[in-house]
Amino acid sequence: MTDVRKPLVAGNWKMNGSIALLNEFSGYFADKREFDCERVICPPSVFISTANTLMKPLGFAVAGQDVSALDEGAHTGDLSATMMAEAGCQYTIVGHSERRTDHNESNQLIADKAKALLAAGVIPISCVGEPLEVREQGQEQAFVADQLSALFSTVDLNELAQVVIAYEPIWAIGTGVTASPEQAQDMHAFIRSAIAAISADAAARIRLLYGGSVKPSNAEELFSQTDIDGGLIGGASLKPEDFAAICQAAKS
Numbered sequence: 001m002t003d004v005r006k007p008l009v010a011g012n013w014k015m016n017g018s019i020a021l022l023n024e025f026s027g028y029f030a031d032k033r034e035f036d037c038e039r040v041i042c043p044p045s046v047f048i049s050t051a052n053t054l055m056k057p058l059g060f061a062v063a064g065q066d067v068s069a070l071d072e073g074a075h076t077g078d079l080s081a082t083m084m085a086e087a088g089c090q091y092t093i094v095g096h097s098e099r100r101t102d103h104n105e106s107n108q109l110i111a112d113k114a115k116a117l118l119a120a121g122v123i124p125i126s127c128v129g130e131p132l133e134v135r136e137q138g139q140e141q142a143f144v145a146d147q148l149s150a151l152f153s154t155v156d157l158n159e160l161a162q163v164v165i166a167y168e169p170i171w172a173i174g175t176g177v178t179a180s181p182e183q184a185q186d187m188h189a190f191i192r193s194a195i196a197a198i199s200a201d202a203a204a205r206i207r208l209l210y211g212g213s214v215k216p217s218n219a220e221e222l223f224s225q226t227d228i229d230g231g232l233i234g235g236a237s238l239k240p241e242d243f244a245a246i247c248q249a250a251k252s
């Protein structure tokens with residue numbers, strides 16, 4: 001990490017949580033404000049308003065978990081980037097592997113979502129990561145490069161540094177198996193070098209997060225790697241004490 005890359009820890013609640021859990025979080029964090037990282041909470045979209053009310057005064061940013069690439073229209077159930085902005089989201093996740101799988105999202109669609117968010121003033125947290133069989137074949141860098149290429153060709157170069165990229169190896173998500181610090185650092189260094197090939201300035205400023213079975217016991221070692229600027233946390237973000245410990249592990 002460097003001074004220009006403020007560490008960021010985002011808790012992706014996925015389809016979990018409740019207003020009661022948000023109340024538990026706000027009670028827990030009420031007297032805990034001293035963190036060295038940006039803290040983001042990504043609740044299910046129906047709870048964004050409550051998260052704004054309860055968590056923003058405690059120093060948290062609020063994020064969506066997905067967005068439509070379209071501006072408006074007859075798309076029942078979808079939410080536009082301008083709606084996410086109006087709802088108070090500073091960030092929104094795109095391209096999570098669960099959405100890629102559950103909803104057949106393509107690299108180009110995910111890049112279009114990121115572009116729509118940037119146009120609305122919302123920072124995309126754009127996810128990449130390989131399945132186990134790809135890593136076993138030694139093809140993980142080529143796989144991630146392919147996932148990123150649509151993003152690089154779609155987002156304006158002068159906006160690329162604003163994007164947050166989360167590397168989440170699919171084999172580490174919700175499995176309890178974490179990428180080793182070396183595996184995670186290798187991929188983050190690869191991603192940063194791929195960005196440097198387009199823009200040295202963007203590579204110096206863009207924040208890269210690691211996600212996949214991050215917990216209080218492994219967060220510090222992961223976050224201390226040179227090219228890892230924080231984490232995208234799933235299961236451990238549902239327990240306030242675990243999430244707080246992970247946030248404490250992210251230091252400038």
Ligand SMILES: O=C[C@H](O)COP(=O)(O)O
Nearest residue numbers: 012173174212213234235
């Ligand atoms: O978005 C978060 C990731 O999918 C990581 O989930 P996990 O921490 O439960 O493995």
